[in-house]
Amino acid sequence: MLTFIIRRILAGVVLLFVISALSFGLLYLDSANVARRILGQNATPEAVVQLTEKLGLNRPLVVQYWDWLTNALTGDLGRSWFNGQLVSVSLSGRIAVTLSIVIGTTLVSAIIAVILGVLAARRGGAVDGTVQVVSVLGFAIPGFLIALYLVLIFAINLQWFKATGYIPITESFTGWLSSVTLPIAALSLGAIAAVTQQVRGSMIDAMSRDYVRTLRARGLSSNSVVYKHALRNAGGPALAILAVQFIGLLGGAVIVEQVFALPGMGQLTVQAGVQNDIPVMMGLVVAYAVIVLIINLTIDLAQAALNPKVRLS
Template sequence: MPLRRFVNWLVMSVILFFVISALIFVLVSLTPGDAARAIVGPTASQERYEQVRATLGLDLPLWQQYGRWIGGLFRGDLGDSVVTGVPVAQVLADRVEPTLALMISTFVCASILGIALGVIGAARPGVVGKAADVGSVVGSAVPSFWIGLVLATVFAVQLRILPTSGYTPIVDGVGPWLAHMALPVVTLTIGGTALLAKQTRDAVAEQLAQPYIVLLRAHGVSERRILWRHALRGAAVPIVTILGMKMVGLTSGTVLVESVFVIPGFAGYSVSATLLHDIPVVQAITLIFTIVIIVTNLVVELVYARLNVKENA
């Protein structure tokens, strides 16, 4: 990626960060509920209520509240939970491993399985290709939380071979960690794999119809080499696009799946924080997911630039 293009993208990302952070702050602040009232209770005096509002800074104009929040953010201070009084950074630090493990494991599994099925479907466009189309429609249409409930009912409740909920850190053993991650990862992988497989099959099939593939076959290049090295590379741009969309989609998909399987991650915790009107926690979690999306877009842009360099070489 040329330096000028990278600098322009970086500037736009910084502007986007401030715009989205302001929108997050305003929208979360406007959600129904009152954090001060939730803390003091419905029977507290008005004086006590006003004191708590002043302590939390809720009596300040919204723009001043945002200034205090963004200033603390650049100092590494995400504020304190209005419910527990614990620093938000500590709350999220205790919950970051389950969410990251779920997102990374799902992304890797969906990427490998989706690309492999797509390439095989392009090489064998008969039954395999049609199965990829059907699987894509079904996997994209069925909600992930419903898939999770079905898997939990079958494998955890009826067969009793996997746990229904919870999370075991990987340092406590790979076996228990895999047992707790299996159902959530499969739940999130199904939809992403189906869509990626279809897009990969279509992109690779289009490349296999190009004249340069005919030329490679005429020179005796093996079908496996043509398929996995040349056709797949030519189809890389749409595949990378879908992979980027998959990572972005995981920021919302993990919220539902963590809630279904009671995984103590910060994605699922955002639901209870919202219900309790714990504004600092909700703002921090939303901002973290925003940063993930921005970084994902940067990685996709870098990969695009790398692919263009190889094509022009």
């Protein structure tokens, strides 16, 4: 197991290096025009040259990346070109907001999807048909549209929640829960639909296997066969799709954070993109990559615990 973990960590480190190098190259490839985009099209050539030299954009790209990488390894991701704030400081206050939404959505969707998927696989008939219809609706309705309706119904009409804003969990747990409930609900429907379909398909496949018939012939209860054995074997594919959903939710959080005015990574991504704030954009790329790698490692470990054959892959 230790060898398996070390291999996964080393592969993640290599992938992180490749992602950072490619992203840096793409963002700084047109460095000659970066200063002009920042200053505007009416800037004088002298001002453009001066800013280019100030930002170090006149140096070779390899030298720029090496300086960034050596600083990043010590935790220094540079400073914003617009407000001078450390990128690491900008990210530290926003990662918790985005992760609150994404992790909350993942947990909610996983629990509900397992319940619905197992129920559809066991009961079939009208129950299965209803779950299928709900799943199709979850795929079809855009998350931002759900978010708008949730704000209209629960924040404006019923006034159960605030329409915008975020309260850190360190200040008030109930306030934090109130501020993330609607965003999590907006993102959950699509995630539930995807994971439910995977759980349902995996459960139907697992329950048709010979070992299930053998277990039932030995007198094991239906609940024991389903939840202790079949669900365990169906868990691998479900975990895989859950990891994909988590990564997709990071992108979906960009829109949801805009709708609910949440100060998360998605909002910062939009701001940095509009301003062409490359140091912040690089910091976001690294942060997203690290989060994805951690999630993938966690899913790999969970799958290895469910299926020892995964450790040998």
